Amino acid sequence: xxxxxxxxxxxxxxxxxxxxxxxxxxxxxxxxxxxxxxxxxxxxxxxxxxxxxxxxxxxxxxxxxxxxxxxxxxxxxxxxxxxxxxxxxxxxxxxxxxxxxxxxxxxxxxxxxxxxxxxxxxxxxxxxxxxxxxxxxxxxxxxxxxxxxxxxxxxxxxxxxxxxxxxxxxxxxxxxxxxxxxxxxxxxxxxxxxxxxxxxxxxxxxxxxxxxxxxxxxxxxxxxxxxxxxxxxxxxxxxxxxxxx
Amino acid sequence: xxxxxxxxxxxxxxxxxxxxxxxxxxxxxxxxxxxxxxxxxxxxxxxxxxxxxxxxxxxxxxxxxxxxxxxxxxxxxxxxxxxxxxxxxxxxxxxxxxxxxxxxxxxxxxxxxxxxxxxxxxxxxxxxxxxxxxxxxxxxxxxxxxxxxxxxxxxxxxxxxxxxxxxxxxxxxxxxxxxxxxxxxxxxxxxxxxxxxxxxxxxxxxxxxxxxxxxxxxxxxxxxxxxxxxxxxxxxxxxxxxxxxxxxxxxxxxxxxxxxxxxxxxxxxxxxxxxxxxxxxxxxxxxxxxxxxxxxxxxxxxxxxxxxxxxxxxxxxxxxxxxxxxxxxxxxxxxxxxxxxxxxxxxxxxxxxxxxxxxxxxxxxxxxxxxxxxxxxxxxxxxxxxxxxxxxxxxxxxxxxxxxxxxxxxxxxxxxxxxxxxxxxxxxxxxxxxxxxxxxxxxxxxxxxxxxxxxxxxxxxxxxxxxxxxxxxxxxxxxxxxxxxxxxxxxxxxxxxxxxxxxxxxxxxxxxxxxxxxx
Numbered sequence: 001x002x003x004x005x006x007x008x009x010x011x012x013x014x015x016x017x018x019x020x021x022x023x024x025x026x027x028x029x030x031x032x033x034x035x036x037x038x039x040x041x042x043x044x045x046x047x048x049x050x051x052x053x054x055x056x057x058x059x060x061x062x063x064x065x066x067x068x069x070x071x072x073x074x075x076x077x078x079x080x081x082x083x084x085x086x087x088x089x090x091x092x093x094x095x096x097x098x099x100x101x102x103x104x105x106x107x108x109x110x111x112x113x114x115x116x117x118x119x120x121x122x123x124x125x126x127x128x129x130x131x132x133x134x135x136x137x138x139x140x141x142x143x144x145x146x147x148x149x150x151x152x153x154x155x156x157x158x159x160x161x162x163x164x165x166x167x168x169x170x171x172x173x174x175x176x177x178x179x180x181x182x183x184x185x186x187x188x189x190x191x192x193x194x195x196x197x198x199x200x201x202x203x204x205x206x207x208x209x210x211x212x213x214x215x216x217x218x219x220x221x222x223x224x225x226x227x228x229x230x231x232x233x234x235x236x237x238x239x240x241x242x243x244x245x
Numbered sequence: 246x247x248x249x250x251x252x253x254x255x256x257x258x259x260x261x262x263x264x265x266x267x268x269x270x271x272x273x274x275x276x277x278x279x280x281x282x283x284x285x286x287x288x289x290x291x292x293x294x295x296x297x298x299x300x301x302x303x304x305x306x307x308x309x310x311x312x313x314x315x316x317x318x319x320x321x322x323x324x325x326x327x328x329x330x331x332x333x334x335x336x337x338x339x340x341x342x343x344x345x346x347x348x349x350x351x352x353x354x355x356x357x358x359x360x361x362x363x364x365x366x367x368x369x370x371x372x373x374x375x376x377x378x379x380x381x382x383x384x385x386x387x388x389x390x391x392x393x394x395x396x397x398x399x400x401x402x403x404x405x406x407x408x409x410x411x412x413x414x415x416x417x418x419x420x421x422x423x424x425x426x427x428x429x430x431x432x433x434x435x436x437x438x439x440x441x442x443x444x445x446x447x448x449x450x451x452x453x454x455x456x457x458x459x460x461x462x463x464x465x466x467x468x469x470x471x472x473x474x475x476x477x478x479x480x481x482x483x484x485x486x487x488x489x490x491x492x493x494x495x496x497x498x499x500x501x502x503x504x505x506x507x508x509x510x511x512x513x514x515x516x517x518x519x520x521x522x523x524x525x526x527x528x529x530x531x532x533x534x535x536x537x538x539x540x541x542x543x544x545x546x547x548x549x550x551x552x553x554x555x556x557x558x559x560x561x562x563x564x565x566x567x568x569x570x571x572x573x574x575x576x577x578x579x580x581x582x583x584x585x586x587x588x589x590x591x592x593x594x595x596x597x598x599x600x601x602x603x604x605x606x607x608x609x610x611x612x613x614x615x616x617x618x619x620x621x622x623x624x625x626x627x628x629x630x631x632x633x634x635x636x637x638x639x640x641x642x643x644x645x646x647x648x649x650x651x652x653x654x655x656x657x658x659x660x661x662x663x664x665x666x667x668x669x670x671x672x673x674x675x676x677x678x679x680x681x682x683x684x685x686x687x688x689x690x691x692x693x694x695x696x697x698x699x700x701x702x703x704x705x706x707x708x709x710x711x712x713x714x715x716x717x718x719x720x721x722x723x724x725x726x727x728x729x730x731x732x733x734x735x736x737x738x739x740x741x742x743x744x745x746x747x748x749x750x751x752x753x754x755x756x757x758x759x760x761x762x763x764x
Contacts, residue, residue: 024321031314034531036567037407039399039624041632041660056403066328066401074326074403124327129267131327133342134351136373138364139325204363205372209404212322217315218405223627225567226584229574234312235531 003182006192007174013199020203021211028215034232042223049222056219069124077117077146083110084153091168092175108157115150118143142205145198152191162188258696261657261689264331265340272341276387277675280425287434288533291423298422299377303360305421306414310361312531315410320357322404323347329398329406334663335391338682343388346398346408352385353415386424389415391679393668394527394560395620400660409669413529416670420528428673429524436537441486441520447473450519453489457499465744469506471498473514474548480505480512481545483521483565483586484556485708493730494711497557500732500739504593507602507741512554515544521561522708526568527670534564538572551579553586557730559619559707560668562588566626590706591628593735594638597645604738605750609647612702612729615694616643616652617687617714618662619707633659639706639731646738651698657690665705667713681717688721704729 043049055061060078063071087107090096122143125135156162162185173180182188201207214220231239282292295301310317329346331337336344343349351373358365358374365374375381394409419425435444445453454471461469472478482505488498505512518540525534545553553576555565565586570576576585584591596602616639628634636659644650657663666683694700705711705728714728740746 028314028318031311031317033314034312035571037315037410037625039396039405039407039660040627040635042627044627044630044632056405060403062401062405063326063328063403066332066403070326070328121326125325128327130330130342130345131325133267134325134327134330134345134347136325137370138368138372141371206322206324209322209324212318213404215314215318216322216405217318218399218407223632225570226586229570231571232312235571238532238535 002184002189003170003179006170006182006189007179009193009196010171010174013196017199017202024203024208024211028211032232032234033217033221034235036221036223036225036230037217038221038223039218040223042221044223046222049220053214053220056213062219069120073117073120073124075117076113077121080110080112080114080117083107084114084150091164091171094168094172111150111154111157115147115154118147118150122147138205142201142207145194145201149191149194149198152187152194155187156185156191160185160187258692259689261654261663261686261693262331262337263689265337267342268340269342272335272339272344272391272679273384273387275391275676275678276383277390277671277673278427279386280427280430284427284430284434285420285423285425287437288420288425288430288528288530290420290425290430294423298382298424301422302377302382302418303356305418306357307361309414309417310357313410313414315407316414319350319404319406319410320354323350323354323406326403328401328403329408332398332401333392333408334395334397334666334686335393335679335683338666338685339679343384344391346402346406349388349392350406350408350411352381352388353411356381382419382422382424385415386419389419390426390671390676391683393620393664393666393671393683395664395668396624397620397661397663400624412669413526415529416527417529420530426528426670428675429527429670433524433528433533433537436520436524436540440515440517440540442522442524443486443490445486445489445519447516447519450489450514450516454514457495457502461499461502465503465741465746467506467741467744469502471502471514472512473519474516475511475513476548478511478513478548478550480510480552480554481518481541481548481550482512482514482554482556482589483518483541483544483561484514484589485521485558485561486519487708487712488556489519491708491712492715493726493728493733494557494708496733496736497730498732500730500734500736501556501589503736503739503741504589504596504602504732507739508592508596513548513550515541515548517547518544521555521558521565523561523564524670526560526564531572534568535572538564538569541569542573542576545576546578552583553579554589554592555586556589557706557708557732559621559709561708562706563621563625588628588638589732590638590642591634593642593732594629597642602645603740604646604735605740605746606646606648606738608737608746609734610649612647612734613649613651613698613700614643614647614729614734615650615691615700615703616640616658616731617665617703617705617710618658619705619710620662620664620668622706623660623662636660639704642731643704643734646734651694651700653690653694657686663687663690665707665710665713666717668707668709672709672713677716680713681720684713684717684721688717688723691723692721702727702729704731704734706731 163183169180170182355375364372389412392412399407488494523537628638663686
């Protein structure tokens with residue numbers, strides 16, 4: 001019963017996450033950027049623009065210019081999350097590769113860094129009047145969700161262990177369609193429910209920023225409008241139609 | 246006018262970036278005059294708010310979401326991190342939280358969410374989604390005309406979200422339902438009818454140019470020509486019509502004429518395209534922006550020029566540099582050896598690099614100068630071959646023409662520059678309150694260099710900046726003529742071949758040389 005419920009939940013969550021993201025990426029991809037609008041000074045080549053985008057993704061370059069506190073908390077949270085996700089890969093592969101075994105130590109402590117980063121961001125959201133003003137209930141709930149995932153995960157690691165071998169069997173079972181029972185530990189169930197919720201919410205929420213950045217014309221365009229004519233398909237149609245209002 | 250004293254400095258100079266106290270609703274009453282039917286019609290917009298405006302507005306929003314990736318991505322991606330909240334000069338100057346970039350975007354985003362997203366349709370309260378009501382429309386009208394589309398926020402946003410894109414979309418939606426802004430739309434109509442923003446007819450321009458030619462001859466002893474509609478010239482000069490009319494713009498125009506003359510490059514203005522600025526951008530209308538741009542192409546073709554050079558105008562240079570090739574290109578009928586179009590600063594700088602201009606810097610010794618990076622030049626264009634040329638080239642020109650040059654604080658110049666407070670369609674008297682308050686960060690930075698280096702004047706390369714500063718500088722304790730054109734400095738310092746100035750220098754140096762030989 002419990003196993004079936006969670007199996008269904010994770011199939012649903014995965015489908016919504018992948019389907020939703022695919023839909024969004026397709027939408028962004030299909031929507032033209034009719035004008036050259038890189039925020040300048042900008043790289044003049046496509047390769048340079050790719051490098052600029054990479055700096056935004058890896059270093060949060062613009063955020064660093066903007067505000068050192070938000071940068072610090074945001075960067076720590078995101079990279080800790082990345083390490084935590086890498087660590088969690090071990091529950092989905094068999095056998096576990098050497099490199100992934102080595103990553104475990106980092107992943108475990110990154111769990112604390114992740115929660116600390118989130119706490120910092122949340123504190124700013126509550127304490128800084130400007131940021132409090134722009135926050136909707138969903139902004140707080142999103143943080144609550146992520147903090148909940150982090151704390152429940154850390155609880156299982158350090159306080160109230162679950163039968164991790166069984167959990168791994170459950171997820172491998174999901175992937176191979178040979179279902180295995182899921183342990184009925186409350187903390188585990190909270191952790192998994194929150195993760196599934198996050199996956200479902202992702203394509204419908206501001207979490208889309210992770211995808212949006214790659215499609216942001218101010219960041220991904222090369223600054224070469226005089227050298228290379230840029231024309232959107234709908235603008236070309238307008239031109240062909242004689243072009244008057 | 247009692248509040249004027251608030252802007253004057255009593256003790257020390259406050260930090261240009263100082264965080265204001267948050268004042269909710271401080272600017273909510275301010276809105277520009279609404280366009281009348283006669284201002285709307287030439288642009289293809291309905292004359293007054295249409296009956297089914299709500300439905301039309303949502304339809305238009307849907308259309309724009311499909312046409313502009315920027316809008317779609319930016320409305321989805323904001324995480325409300327707060328990075329932009331203290332970056333807008335209108336927020337710093339007013340403290341009104343709706344002038345924080347994210348809050349300004351949210352005025353539109355909240356409606357987008359309500360009508361276009363799952364969460365907003367079913368859980369509006371949770372995600373801050375709301376219906377498009379008349380109150381919301383009025384709020385749009387007020388606050389999307391308190392954005393100068395300067396892009397300072399987009400520099401700092403971790404996703405590059407550009408509020409300019411959002412405010413342009415909002416203005417286009419409002420135009421489409423009949424709630425246009427009088428200032429911008431009336432001006433675009435004048436361009437269609439007469440050829441320029443100020444509505445100067447060809448006769449008036451001709452008589453101005455004749456007067457200027459006489460003035461130049463008197464000053465230099467040279468017959469420096471300032472032609473209009475002259476076919477067969479090398480260069481079509483497209484310059485803001487304010488250059489033909491206002492101070493200090495006109496001194497800049499005389500500077501261009503001197504540079505062209507010294508370079509031996511023939512040039513002409515066009516009465517049909519007697520305007521560099523393109524207010525089609527301010528209202529976010531691709532069609533109108535294109536229509537204005539096509540006039541420049543037509544003028545260039547009709548006059549048979551080989552190059553197009555733009556005068557000092559910020560938003561004009563954005564449209565020219567970034568969009569002209571898209572809107573009215575390809576410019577394969579021009580001389581491929583030169584970028585199309587070129588900025589007058591690029592033109593002058595290239596001559597300087599080739600050693601073809603001589604300057605007597607001492608002619609500008611009465612100025613202790615700084616430079617205001619105009620927002621759209623700084624963050625939406627380039628000059629020369631290298632990124633950042635838009636910062637270095639004007640400075641190189643100023644340093645070559647003036648002995649006393651000082652930059653303002655680094656966090657207020659170049660890509661971090663502040664808008665003058667009057668850009669993006671705000672340069673109208675009905676918005677004077679926000680213009681004065683929005684100028685505050687720039688004015689404080691200027692007050693700082695006045696304290697630190699005794700700076701007396703500020704040069705700029707934008708017609709709007711120049712007009713705006715002329716109006717607002719007195720509110721901050723500067724003379725209205727403390728704002729200069731970059732090419733005004735060029736005009737003052739240039740030593741033209743065969744000119745009175747050249748003879749004076751020879752006379753001065755020859756006795757000295759003779760003495761030197763004797764010794």
